[in-house]
Amino acid sequence: MIEYRNLRIALLGAGSVGAQVAHQILNHGEELAARIGAGIELAGVAVRNLDSPRTADIPRHLLTTDAESLVLGADIVIELMGGIEPARTLLLTAINSGADVITANKALLAHHGPELFEAAAQVGAQLYYEAAVGGAIPIIRPLRDSLAGDRVTRILGIVNGTTNFILDRIDTLGESMEDALAIATELGYAEADPTADIGGYDAAQKACILASLAFHTTVPAEAVYREGITDITREQVQAARKAGYVVKILAIAERIKDADGVEGVSARVYPALVPDTHPLAAVHGANNAVFVEAESAGPLMFYGAGAGGVQTSSAVLGDLVSAARRHVVGGPGVGESTHANYPILPIGAIRTRYQITLSVTDEPGVLAEIANIFREREVSVETLEQKTYGSDTTTPTATLVIGTHEATEADLAATVAALEASPVVVGVASVLRVEGL
C-alpha cells in the first residue's frame, strides 16, 4: 500500500453527536488511522454559531461558519446538522466535488434519499448512514449487506427511544402519560417540543428508511402511515398488560399482498399490542430494537442504545472507518438497490389483528347486535370478553373487549364506524392493533 496523505474529514454540525465525533477523531486519531491504513485529519467543524456551548471541547480554530468551503476541501464529509437544508445542498456539493459522505440525518434520507443515492451513484461516491436508524445499533449494514441475499418479509422496530421510555414507564411504574412525558423531558430524552417523537414523525422517517432498504424499493416519506402515542392512556396500557400484551410504538415495514393479490410494501408507525412473550416486549427504557423476519434467516433481533451523542457517535465513526478504508484501497461506492420497486400499499390494505374495547348498553340482544356488526363487515371475532359493569350512567352499561382475527384496516374502520353509530354502543373506548404474532 502506498503512503497516503492524511484524509481530510469535514464535520458538519457540533451538537451532541457531532461534538462527540470530533472528540473521538481528535483523541483517537492514531487508533482510527491504524484501522484505516492512512492518517486522518479533522479539517474543520461547521457550526451555525461559533460561541454555542458544546458537550465536548473542539479547538476554536477548527470551527467555521463557512460550511461550503469546508466541504469543498474534504475527502470525507460527515453531516450531523440535521434538517433538510442546508444539509441536502451541502451533501450534494460534497458528492459532486468527489468526497465520500456520511450522514445520520433521517429526515433528509426519508425525504431526499433517492436524490442523494442517485448523485452518489453518478460519481461513484460512497454514502453511509448507519447512525440514521437505531443510534448505535448496527442495522443498516445488516439489512444492506448481510441480508442482501435473503428476502426480508417484515420488520418491527422500536426505533424511537423517547416514546419507548414513556410507554415503558406507564407500563412498569403505572405513571400517567403526562407524568411520564414530564420525566422524559426532565431527563433530556424528550425535546421541549416533543411532537417529532410522540407524534411518531421520527419513527415514520426511520420506517421509510428501513422499508426502502429491506425491500429494494423507493418509499416516499409521505407514504408512511403514522399514528403517535398521544391518545394512549394508562388504562389501555394496564388493560393490555392484564391481557398478556405490552403497548409499544412500532415502525413496521412489511411485504404483503393486497386483496387483489398485488405484492407491495407497507411502511407504517403506530402504537400496537405486542405479546408479552415477544422479544420486543422486553425492550425497556430508551433502548431501541429492530426485529427482522426473513425467509431464510428466520427471526433476528438487533438491540441496543437508540440515541445519545456518545452512543450514536459509534455508528458515525464506524461509517468513517468504512468509508476511509475504501477511499484508501480505491474503488467506487456500492449504490443502493431499488430494483424491486414494489408498489406502496395504503393503510387500508394492511391485514392485522385488532383489540377493540367498547362500552355497550346492558340489555338483552346487545351481544347479537354487536356480533352482527362485525360479521357484516367480514371481521371475524376471535375472543370476546365482558369486563366490568359501569354504574355512572342512568342506563346500566357493560364493557366488551373484542379480539379479532386478521382483518383489513378498511374493514376494521368500517366496523368501528358502524359500532359508533349503533344505538346499543355507548362508546368505543379503544382500538389497538396487535403485532408480533
Next chain:
Amino acid sequence: MIEYRNLRIALLGAGSVGAQVAHQILNHGEELAARIGAGIELAGVAVRNLDSPRTADIPRHLLTTDAESLVLGADIVIELMGGIEPARTLLLTAINSGADVITANKALLAHHGPELFEAAAQVGAQLYYEAAVGGAIPIIRPLRDSLAGDRVTRILGIVNGTTNFILDRIDTLGESMEDALAIATELGYAEADPTADIGGYDAAQKACILASLAFHTTVPAEAVYREGITDITREQVQAARKAGYVVKILAIAERIKDADGVEGVSARVYPALVPDTHPLAAVHGANNAVFVEAESAGPLMFYGAGAGGVQTSSAVLGDLVSAARRHVVGGPGVGESTHANYPILPIGAIRTRYQITLSVTDEPGVLAEIANIFREREVSVETLEQKTYGSDTTTPTATLVIGTHEATEADLAATVAALEASPVVVGVASVLRVEGL
C-alpha cells in the same frame, strides 16, 4: 454501468448449507442478479461423492468431484465443505487465481485465518465469512465495519446452538444432561459424535474469530481457553436458577489488563452463571445471541438462529451479493485489520466472579477455617450461604455456597486446591464462573 457477463460462482460442498445455497442461486438467480447489477451463474458444485443424498435438488450436470478445476474458472468461490484440507488449499488457489472467496468454515478461519487474509490482501481479493459465527445472525459485518470506529471491550456469545439447546432443556424442563443430549441428537441438533459441540471446541473456534475481529489482533486458535459442558449437572443448573442465575456456555472475548497492567486480549469458552435478568439468559432453544459491549455504543445484542442449512444460507448469500456487487463496480477487497495485536493473556490472568459449592464437616470453627483459606489467597468472599444438611455420611455435613468478588483464575485455582486439601472440606461440588455482571 457496462453490460457484464455473468459472474461464475463455484460452490464447494453440498451439505445442508451448500445444497440450500445452490437451491437459492438456481431458483432466485434473477432476483440476486437485480440486486447485484449483473447476472450470476452457478458454474458447478464440488462434492466428494456424486451420489450422496442432498437436502435440496442440484442438477446432476453441475456436480463435480474436481474441485480444483471448478475453482480455477470461477469469479467467486463459496467454500462450505468444512474442515481444514482440502478447503485451505482450494481457497488459496481461488485467491491466487483472482477469485473472491466466501467461507463459512470456522475451523479453517480459527486455524488459518491470518494466512488466508494475507493471501487475499496480497492480490486485493475479497474474503467474506458472515456465516462462520452465529449462523444467520449478522455479526461479522457489525464488528468489522459498523463498530470499526468504536472500542469493543467485551463480547459474550451464545454461539453454539446444540449446547444452548441442551442447557435450556435442563433448565426449563428439568431433564438430565444425558436425556437432553439424547433429544438433541434425535432432533438433529447434535452430531453422532457430539464432542465438537459439548466439548466447547466449536464455540472456541468462534471465540477465536470474534476476538481477532473485535480487537484487531491475531488470536491463535490454541490460545483460546476451553471447557465444555460435560461436567454440568442438573443439580448445578437448578441450584443456579434458584440463586438467580442461568447456566450458559459462553464464548468470551475481552480486552483486559493483567496484574502487571499489560493490556491484552482474552478469548475463552466455558459454562458460566449468567444473571437471569441478563438478555442472554432469555436465549432459549438452539438460538444464538452475541452480546457486545463497546466504549461508545454501550451494550448491543444480536439474536437469531445460529444454525440450520436454510438459515445459514442467508448469511452466505448476503456475502455472495456483497462480493458480487463489489466485483461489478471494481476495487479490491478491504483487508482485515490486526493493527493492535494485543498479547493474548492466559486464563490465569482473567478476573471474574465465582460461585463455589462445597460440602464441609458440620463442626465448630469450620466457617473460620474456610474463610481463612479464601483470605490467604486474596479471594474476597461476597456471599456465603449454608444450604442443606446432609445425612448420608456418618459425620454430619453442611453445604456452603460461596460467591466471590472478582478474583484472578490463578488465585481462585489456588483457593480451590487448598479447599480440596483441607480436612474440614468433604468435597468441592461445583466451581462456576459468573459472567454478564
